Structures are given as structure tokens and as C-alpha cells.
Amino acid sequence: MQTNFNESRTKLNLMRAFAGESQSRMRYYLAAVTAQQQFMVGIERMFRFTAEQEEHHAKVFFELLKDAAGEEIPIKADFPADVYTDLQQLLDAAAKGEDKEFSEIYPEFARVAAEEGFTDIGEKFRMIAEIEDKHKHRFQYYADLMRKDMLFRSDDTEEKWMCLNCGHIHTGSEPPQQCPVCAVKQGFYVREPEAPFTSCNIMKA
Ligand SMILES: [Fe+2]
Ligand SMILES: [Fe+2]
Structure with missing residues (x-):
């Protein structure tokens, strides 16, 4: 039997999720601005890309609150004050x-939703948790590269690097300090497979 939505814990969890996603979106947007100020454009784009996905998660949760439209929903929740200018700290945070969203928060929200009979909402929590796991791995990937000072260095002398400004491909263990085509700084370069849409090259038309 389904619990009355307005008396459900799921309603509160949806509002917590909406608040959490809205804040992730804003934190990543601000991290992107910080990265941009440091000319770390690959990191900036990655934060922006992820911020946009969080925006859409927020929208999904917000729309699921339509049956409570007009109400004020009081929630108690913890949110991180990840105020850093250091990109390593931003990526680690x-x-x-x-990881917390993927392994603790959303599985619990999904469990409660299922228990209260909100199968579809439970499924949304589960699917968005899977996306947050992808986000975790994306942030970890860049955090690890940065920690090892490998963001612009590779053990492979045939590594392909793409300039995110003009699309120039450079082959070598490091991207150029300055792009030979459009003159932007090294921070615009990422490994080619990390650049958006590049795997189209290997897909059949
Ligand atoms: Fe999210
Ligand atoms: Fe996320």
C-alpha cells in the first residue's frame, strides 16, 4: 500500500535531494570559475559539464514534488562547505x-521510497545514484592525475592531446606550453579521448 505522499518521508527526501543537487550544481559551477581563473580549461569544462547534469537532477526531483505544490517543506540536512581555491582540494571534495550520494544518501532514499510504495520515485533515486557514481570516478580520475602531476604529462610518447579551444591535436608525452595554432595556454589541452565527441572517430557512421 502506498503512503500518503504529503505524510511521506519520500516527500522530505525529494526536497533534500533537490537542495543537495542544487548545491552541487552551484559548487561545481563555482569550481569551474576557479579553474577558469587559473587557465585550467580542461578542469573547468569538466566541472561545468557535471554542474549541468546536477541541474537536471535537481529538476527531476523538483518536478516529483508537484503534489506538494504551494507548501513549504522543512528539511534538516547536512551540506558541505567546500570553499577552496586549490583545484586539488576541489576535486577531492x-x-x-x-561517493556519499552514491553509496549512502540515494540508496537510503530509494529504500524508503520503495518501502512507502513509491516505486517510480525509488527508481529515480537509484538511477541518479548510478550517475553520481560516474561523477565520483570522473572527479577521482582528475584528482589522481593532478596529485601525480600527470595532467599534462604522459608515460606514452605517442599520447594524443587536443586543444579544447581550436581542436588541434598534438602527439607527444606532453601538450605544448602554448598551442601552435591558436596560442592558448597548455591548460586548454586534454587527452584526446577526454574531449567531448571525440570517440565519433571510431564509431561507424
Ligand atoms: Fe546529481
Ligand atoms: Fe554528481
Whole structure:
């Protein structure tokens, strides 16, 4: 039997999820601005890309609150004050937050929703948790590269690097300090497979 939505814990969890996603979106947007100020454009784009996904998660949860429209929903929740200018700290904090969402928060919200008979809402929590796991791995990937000072260095002398500004591909163990085509700084370069849409090259038309 389904619990009355307005008396459910799921209603509160949806509002917590909406608040959490809205804040992740804003934290990543601000991290992107910080990265941009440091000319770390690959990291900036990655934060922006992820911020946009969080925005859409927020929208999904917000729309699921339509039956409570007009109400004020009081919630108690913990949110991280990840105020850093250091990109390593920002990446580590983001990975940690995503892990908490994936492994603790959303599984619990999904369990409660299922228990209260909100199967579809439970499924949304479960599916969004899976996305947060992808986010965690994305942040960890860049956090690890940065920690090892490998963001712009590879053991492979045939590594392909793409300039995110003009699309120039450079082959070598490091991308150029300055792009030979459009003159932007090294921070615009990412490994080619990390650049959006590049795997189209290997897909059949
Ligand atoms: Fe999210
Ligand atoms: Fe996320």
C-alpha cells in the first residue's frame, strides 16, 4: 500500500535531494570559475559539464514534488562547505561528496521510497545514484592525475592531446606550453579521448 505522499518521508527526501543537487550544481559551477581563473580549461569544462547534469537532477526531483505544490517543506540536512581555491582540494571534495550520494544518501532514499510504495520515485533515486557514481570516478580520475602531476604529462610518447579551444591535436608525452595554432595556454589541452565527441572517430557512421 502506498503512503500518503504529503505524510511521506519520500516527500522530505525529494526536497533534500533537490537542495543537495542544487548545491552541487552551484559548487561545481563555482569550481569551474576557479579553474577558469587559473587557465585550467580542461578542469573547468569538466566541472561545468557535471554542474549541468546536477541541474537536471535537481529538476527531476523538483518536478516529483508537484503534489506538494504551494507548501513549504522543512528539511534538516547536512551540506558541505567546500570553499577552496586549490583545484586539488576541489576535486577531492567533489569526489567525496559524490561517493556519499552514491553509496549512502540515494540508496537510503530509494529504500524508503520503495518501502512507502513509491516505486517510480525509488527508481529515480537509484538511477541518479548510478550517475553520481560516474561523477565520483570522473572527479577521482582528475584528482589522481593532478596529485601525480600527470595532467599534462604522459608515460606514452605517442599520447594524443587536443586543444579544447581550436581542436588541434598534438602527439607527444606532453601538450605544448602554448598551442601552435591558436596560442592558448597548455591548460586548454586534454587527452584526446577526454574531449567531448571525440570517440565519433571510431564509431561507424
Ligand atoms: Fe546529481
Ligand atoms: Fe554528481
